[in-house]
Amino acid sequence: MKRALFIIFKKYRGILEGGGVANQRNLTMAQRVLGEGNVDVIYLHDESQRRSVWNLMASAVCYPFGYWNGLTPNRVREMVDRAMEYDNVFLSTSLFGIIAKELKRRQYRGRIIVHFHNVESLYYEAALSKRLPIRDIVIGCAKKNDGFSCQYADTVVALNRRDSEMLRKMYGRGADVLAPIALEDKCRTIQFDKKTMISKRPLCLFLGSYFPANRDGIVWFVENVLPHVDVKLQVVGKGMARLKEEECMRGIDIGSDVPDLATYYLSADFMILPIFSGSGMKVKTCESLMYGKNILGTDEAFEGYDIDAERVGGRCNTAEDFIRSIRKYAEHPVTRFNAYAREVYEEKYSEEATLDVFNGVFS
Numbered sequence: 001m002k003r004a005l006f007i008i009f010k011k012y013r014g015i016l017e018g019g020g021v022a023n024q025r026n027l028t029m030a031q032r033v034l035g036e037g038n039v040d041v042i043y044l045h046d047e048s049q050r051r052s053v054w055n056l057m058a059s060a061v062c063y064p065f066g067y068w069n070g071l072t073p074n075r076v077r078e079m080v081d082r083a084m085e086y087d088n089v090f091l092s093t094s095l096f097g098i099i100a101k102e103l104k105r106r107q108y109r110g111r112i113i114v115h116f117h118n119v120e121s122l123y124y125e126a127a128l129s130k131r132l133p134i135r136d137i138v139i140g141c142a143k144k145n146d147g148f149s150c151q152y153a154d155t156v157v158a159l160n161r162r163d164s165e166m167l168r169k170m171y172g173r174g175a176d177v178l179a180p181i182a183l184e185d186k187c188r189t190i191q192f193d194k195k196t197m198i199s200k201r202p203l204c205l206f207l208g209s210y211f212p213a214n215r216d217g218i219v220w221f222v223e224n225v226l227p228h229v230d231v232k233l234q235v236v237g238k239g240m241a242r243l244k245e246e247e248c249m250r251g252i253d254i255g256s257d258v259p260d261l262a263t264y265y266l267s268a269d270f271m272i273l274p275i276f277s278g279s280g281m282k283v284k285t286c287e288s289l290m291y292g293k294n295i296l297g298t299d300e301a302f303e304g305y306d307i308d309a310e311r312v313g314g315r316c317n318t319a320e321d322f323i324r325s326i327r328k329y330a331e332h333p334v335t336r337f338n339a340y341a342r343e344v345y346e347e348k349y350s351e352e353a354t355l356d357v358f359n360g361v362f363s
Helices: 018-034 053-065 073-083 094-105 120-127 135-152 161-171 212-224 240-245 262-267 283-290 319-331 339-349 351-362
Strands: 004-011 039-046 088-091 111-116 155-158 203-207 232-237 253-256 270-273 295-297 313-315
Touching (some): 004 073, 004 094, 018 039, 018 351, 039 073, 094 111, 120 212, 203 262, 232 240, 240 253, 339 351
Parallel strands (some): 004 039, 295 313
C-alpha cells in the first residue's frame, strides 16, 4: 500500500474555519483510501504554542524569497528530507509551492499533490488592507507559491472550475482534479423536524468567521435589507464579537466562538449568505445544505455548487432580491426543513460523495 505525507499549515485547536475544514476532509479521504496507518502529517505550526520573536523575525525576512509565514530554508529542507520516504506528498495549500519546487530539485520520485483552497494571490489582494506596509511583499510571496505549485506539482487539486480557469489564465495550468467542498455528515443521528413551518417573524441565521467578506456582507445586509423586513437576525461565528463595535450592529444577537453550531442551524428558519467577494467555495453553504436549510444567498455563496438555487431558497444579489425573497416566505410559508437541500448534500457534497475523487488522486 502506498504511503502519503500531508504537510499542513497549522494544527487546529477548537473551532475549524473554512480552510481547516477542507484540510480535515482531504486528510480523512487519504486515510480512507490508503489506510490510516499509511498517512502521516507534518504541521508547520501548532496553534496552541506561541511562536518566538526569533521565529517571527526569521519568517518576515524570508517572505520576499517565497517562504510563506513560518517557512524558512531550513524548515523546507527538514520537510523535504522526511518526504523522500513517501510515495505521495500532499501539500495542503498552494502557499507551500516552494516545497514542491525543492522536492523536484531533490529529484523526489513520488507524486506531489497540491490543493488550492483558492487562488491565494487574489485572496490576499482582497483580504489585506491597502495600508498594510508589507502588503505587496505578502501578495508577491503568495503569487510565487501559486506559480511554483502549478509548475512543480504532479497533481493540482482545486475546488471548482472558476479557480481552475483562473489558474490557467495566470499560470498556464488549470486543475487536474476538481474536488468540491465536502463535509462529514454530522446529521446522521438527527431526526429532522419536517413539518414545522417558517415562523411569522422568521429567525434568519448568518454564520461565518470574522473575515472581510463576511464582515462586509453582514453589515451590508443589516444596513440595506434588515430595515425593510420583519425578521429576527442571528449572527454566529469565530471572532464575531468584534462586530459589536459596529454602530449598525447594536441590538443584533451575536454569538462568537460557539463550539456547537447544531442548535443554531436547527432553530433557524433560513440562512442568509450575503457574500459578494472571495474565491474557492463557501463551507457555510455546504454546512447549510447538510442541515437541510432554506438558503438565500448571492452568486458567490453558491459558487461551485451544482444546485438549483431557487429550490434551495433563492439567489439574491441585491437588497431588493433579499427583501422580495424574505417577504415571499412570509406570504407563502414553507417548512423550515428543505428536503431538496439535504438531498443535494448527500448526493454531491458529503464525504461519501467525493470518495471516488480521492481514490483517483491517490491511485
